[in-house]
Amino acid sequence: MQKITPFLWFDNEAEEAMKFYTSIFKKSKIVSVTKYGEAGPGPKGTVMSAIFQLNGQEFYALNGGPSFKFSPAISFFVKCETQKEIDYYWKKLSAGGGETLQCGWLRDKFGVSWQIVPPILIELLGDKDPVKSQRVMQAMLKMTKLDIKKLKKAYQQK
Incomplete structure (x- = not known):
């Protein structure tokens, strides 16, 4: 229960x-x-x-x-393992008058806030190398819908 x-x-x-x-x-x-x-x-x-x-x-x-009324102070965090999954939830939850926001956040047509996030983002942001994690943070801050390939690319930059 x-x-x-x-x-x-x-x-x-x-x-x-x-x-x-x-x-x-x-x-x-x-x-x-x-x-x-x-x-x-x-x-x-x-x-x-x-x-x-x-x-x-x-x-x-x-x-x-x-x-x-709903507020972004409370949101639902949807863990998505693949880009296909991110794309699916992003499209479906923002449909019909929803609003896409920065860093993987969106507000659906009812005003409920959602975070559509791959678990790898948390892993990359938590890397012990502050230079790598900062690059990932900077890449994420430029995104609305999160892009796993771009996050990994930022992490792997030399």
Whole structure:
């Protein structure tokens, strides 16, 4: 049983977001949907909350109204082993009005922030040789979508 579950507060897009995310990630499914009844506070029959899984990770979504907005202070880190995987998630998550940002970050059409990152980046940035890791950092800072070949090239420069 998962002990910690991300809780996403939407204005009224929880169902749309859940369907969007489960269409992108493998091993994903909608677990349950709860709708507002007579007591409200939302219109009867509309989605109040939903539980869904992305790659087996459980998420909870709520249509809680406009009181809160998403911030880049919280983001989801998607580890991508290949450039093909980076390209896939980058395209899918930024589709339909999302915004691509610097250093592998993007904001999807719902305002949720994602980091699309190859684990090799962390390895290269953590290299004991500060000159190599600095070259990788400088290369990364010039990118929006991360490019594994360019990061490796920066690392291997003489």
